[in-house]
Amino acid sequence: MVERAEEISVLTQALTDAECGEGGVVLVNSGPGVGRTALLNAFLRQAAESGARVCAATGASAETGIEFGVVTQLFPSDGPLTAGLRLARATGGRDGALPEADRHWEELCREFRRGPVVLAVDDVQFADTASLRFLLYLVRRLRTAPVLIVLTEPTGSDTLPPACQAELLRHPRCRRLGLRPLSPDGVTRMIAPHVPESEAPRLAAEFHAVSGGNPLLLGGLLADHRAARRHGPHGVADRPADGAAFAHAALAWAYRGDPVLFDVACGFAVLGRKAGPALVACLVDRGADAVARVMTALDSAGLLDGTAFRSDHVGRALLERVDVKTRGDLHQRAARLLHGDGARPADVAHHLLAAPVDTPWALHTLLAAAEQAVRDGRQEFGLDCLRLAGRYAATGEDRAALLTARVRIGWEIDPRLIGPWLDELGTAVKEGHLGGADAAGAVRHLAWQDRFEEAADCLTVLAGRTGGDTEAHPELHVVRQWLRHTCPTLNAAVAVTGTPPAPGTAPRPRRLSPASYAVDMLGRTLSDGPVDHAVATAEEILRGCRFEETAVDVLEAALLVLAYGERPDRALHHCDALLARAGDRPTGTAAAILSAVRAEISLRQGAVQDAERYAHQALAAISRPGWGVAVGSPLAALVRAATVSGPTDVAGACLNQDVPEGMFRTRHGLLYLYARGHYHLAVDRPAAALEDFLICGGLAREWGMDVPTFLPWRTSAAQAQLALGNGSQARTLAREQLARPGGGSPRCRGVSLRVLAATSDLTRRSALLHESVSLLESCGDHVELLHSLAAHSQVLHELGAPAKARMAARHARTVTEDCGADGLFRRLFKEDVRDDADEPTGLADDPPGPASLTAAERRVTALAALGHSNREISRKLFITKSTVEQHLTRVYRKLGVRNRADLGDLLAGVNLTAQNQQMSRTSLAAAG
Incomplete structure (x- = not known):
């Protein structure tokens, strides 16, 4: 009996008063399930243990018609207080009924005086009328009798009649106890x-x-x-x-014999969070006052939260025990009531799914509910609505509406879902059943799923209907602009026909929209390079858009304008804000596309771990078939990130996956080819890399996307040419990139200068690489910065500046830790750079043998070969003894020798180059 001490105390005190001859009444009431019966039983056990005589009865709805049913339980014919039963029958519960009533009352009083008596009736509201009259008869005579009457009743609709309650409460020793939940x-x-x-x-x-x-x-x-x-x-x-x-x-608690309580409770269960007194009253056909009383009872029992059940599980448990027909009727009535009240389609659809209603408004309600459900992340509910909607699509117009809703909603969940409807979709466009944005969207869906021929046919039909006037038909204009930068071959294959406007005719106004602005700005950025106006427009679009309300192609285009416009920092800000609305585990097409864009933004900042994570997130958000030809973008980001961050076998596994053939006719295919080329470079296949880069560049030129800020394929091809020993071709490619629109941006120029440095003489390399490092630091591309730092470190070694080389190498280590490009660092440097090392150990592509030694290593080697000790070498070269030991350890490994004797023999038999011989002489001269 938790939190019932106060109530037990009141009852105990009332019993103590009765023992002193001051009878009383305690009326206990509570909401259903709060424990008034448990409280009564606990008190009766305590009273019996204290020596009181306990007479208990329980009312039941099935026995309300049995005369004196409760009295018979209180005073059984074989019990010591059987005089009470005789008195009840003699008086009928009324004063002065029969002459023998006084004799029975005196007999009963004698029994009462033998010790305190507790008369308890649980659920007294179900007591028969005769028993109630007799209980009141006793109450009127309790002033001097040692009797305590305890009655329990529920709070709410089915309580004692008002006249009975009034007479009870008029008694001077009547107490009311109201129980509350814990x-x-x-x-x-x-x-x-x-x-x-x-x-x-x-x-x-x-x-x-x-x-x-x-x-x-x-x-x-x-x-x-x-x-x-x-x-x-x-x-x-x-x-x-x-x-x-x-x-x-x-x-x-619901099945307590109170039909009003049960009906109203079922009404609340059916309506859920939409329940309200008036609506429930209409649903269950009960009066508003009855509903209000039940609500009071449920609230006092802790079952309500406002006007709905605190837990949906309570309502579900009730409805599961209701017969199917009654439950179906309730749902159908609820659907009609909510629709008539203008409730949200999703709220109405919930009841239609439980019990379909043949009404004219059901189809459009289900379609609207499905779209809202998908936006709210309730995908299964949305699909259920679409399935039921098929039952109501009777006319051609209805079927077209259902088709477009299925495609639109399926696309938002996973483009794979619209596969079964693509044939029907293309037919609907050609036959004229679809128009406007729905028809334009059909072209995009077909192209996305590598069905270019059908998309071209639909686009031709649409162009013919509009007479080629895309300015007056914004949906067609947007889809053609989207095709221009996504599937340029498809866009070019469909000629725009129609009659040109007559000379002097004012141009027809075109309705502007975020989609129109976004695709226009992306097309301009891909053809002309970074443009301040395009970047500003993209920012404005993103500031005014919401994740749930804006088409993802608008968001994608605006973000890519910022990324390709050399503003990855702003693209990162807006993309993270949008993804934050998608939740911790984003799913759906919008989240997938935005995650792929986020991966590409991370690559442009050299954040390879983020790029890898977001690429995986993009591929997990929807199915692999759902990605269609666009799968090239997340795969490209994943391949490039894996190539840089660690073992290249991960990138190789990604490239071994099947991709749609049509992907190579899209912008996504360009990104894929570019990433594959860098993988070939990393695994020492420069010829294959060069082929990928040149194919990529050829398509970019053909499609009007040849801007380095989008795809710097020339400098990538130049790196492959350098690996093949073709320095002049590499230099030509680097100079061409510098001359392209956007080629002078910090990132593109920094990479170009690094290539030019590799093709220049030693005296010019340092200056070029110094500028390259500065530019790449300013734009924040850590991966390209790491390449330039490694090249600069090598050049500084060759120029005899070990301290500066060491600083560049340590800077490279710091950059590596920031961006997670450990695999790239290991390929650029033979081993990690340590703070206590005199300088880096050299580059991974250094040739073996004496030629692989750095300047510092050559100086130490020359002195060691002449027989000088480590201490002597450290003193002559002004370095620590530990540094000498580290240099010699690396020299032994590079030259494949075990000790100084082997070192002297090897160098004596090697035909050193003039540079090595000069270095030896310089070292000896420095030694004195």
Whole structure:
């Protein structure tokens, strides 16, 4: 009896007063399931133990017609107080009825005086009329009798008649006790003896949130939890309201013989969060006052949160026990009521799915509900609405509306879902059943799924209908612009026909939209390079767009304008803000495309770990078939990131996956070829890399996308040419890139200068590489910066500046830690750069043998070969003895020798180059 001490105290005091000859009445009321019966039973046990005589009865709805049914339970014919039954029958509950009534009353009083008596009636509201009259007869005579009458009744609709309550409450020693649900602390105390101490606080919070402190429901929750623990650590314990005991408890309070309570409770269960007194009254055909009384009872029991059940599980348990026909009728009536009240389509659709209604508005309600559900992330519910909507599509217009909704919603969830409808979609466009944005979207869907011929046919049909006037038909203009920068071959294959406007005719106005602006700006950026106006427009679009309300192609185009316009920092800001709205585990086409864009932005900043993570996120957001020809973008980002960050076998595995053939006719295919070329470079296949880069460049030129800020294929091809020993071709490509629109941007210029340095003489390399490093630091591309730092470090070694070379190498290590390009660092440097090392160990592509030695290593080697000790070498070269030892260790490894004697023999038999001989002489001269 948790949190019932005060009530027990009141009852105990009332019994004490009765023992002193001051009879009284206690009326206990509560909402369903709060525990008035449990309180009464506990008190009666206590009273019996104290020596009081207890006479108890229970009212029941099935026995309300049995005369003196309750009195018979209180005063059985074989009991010591049988005079009470005779008195009741003699008086009929009325004063002065029969002459023998006084004799029976005196007989009953003698029995009362033998010790205190407790007369208890549970659920007194179900007592028969005769029994109620007799109870009131006794109440009127309790002033001097040692009798305590305890009655319980529910709060709400089915209570004692007002006249009975009034007479009871007029009694000077009548007390009313109202029981309330348990507090959170009370719930903790209730369950503490039955659960591990460490789990009690968490479970108490969960149980209170579901039950509202209702003891009956709490008992069900606790029973389910304990049953689950017996079967293992998981199960119902993690879902506190899914067990059988809880469902039974939910039923127990509703089936109390009160039809009003049950009907109204079912009404609340059906309507859920949309429940309200007026709506429930209409649904269950009960009066508003009756509904209000039931709401009071449910609220006092802790079952309501506002005007709805605190837990949906309570309503579900009730409805599962209602027969199918009644439940279906309730849902159908709820659907009509909500639709008539202008409720949200999703709220109406919930009831249509439970019990379909043949009404003219059902189709459009289901379609609207499906679209809203997908935007809210309730994909399964949206698909269920679409399936049911097919039942209502009777006319051609209805079927066209259903088709477009299926395609639009399927696309938002996963483009793979619209595959079964693509044939029907193309036919609908050609036959004129679809127009405007729906028809234009069909072209895009067909192209996305590598069905270019069908997309071209649809585009031709649409162009013919509009007479080629895309300015007057914005949907066609947007899709053609999208094709221009996504599937340029398809766009070029469909000629724009029509009659040109007559000379002097004013141009027709075109409705502007974010989609129109975004695709126009992306097309301009891909053809002309970074343009300030395009970047500003993209920022304006992104500031005014919302993730849930804007088509993802608009967001993608605006973000790519910023990325290709050399503003990856702003693209990163807006993309992260958009993805934040998608949640921690984003799914769906919009989240997939935005994640792929985020991966590409990360690559442009040299953040390879982020690029890899977002590329994986993009590929997981929708199915692989759903990506269609666009799969090239996330795969390209993943391949490039994996190539830089670690072992190249991960990138190779990505490239071994099947991709649509049509992908290579799209912008996504260019990114894929570019990434594959860099993979070939990393695994020492420069010829294959050069082929990929040249094909990529040829297509970019053909499609009007030859801008270095989008795809710097020339400098990548130049790197392949350098690996093949073709320095002059590499230099030509680098100079061409510098001359292209956007080639002078910091990132593009920094890479071009590094290539030019590799083809220049030693005296010019340092200056070129110094500028390259500065430019790449300013734009924040860590990967390209790492390449330039490695090249600069090597040049500084060759120029005899080991301290500066060491600083560049250490800077490279810091950059590597920032961007996670460990694999690239290991390829550029033979081993990690340590803070206590005199200089880096050299580059990975240095030739073996004496020629692979750095300047510092050559100086140490020359002195060691002449027989000088490590201490002598350190003193002559002004370096530490430890540094000498480290140099010699690396020299031994590079030259394949084991000691100084082998070193002297090797160098004596090697025909050193003039540079090595001069270096030896210089070292000897420096040694004195």
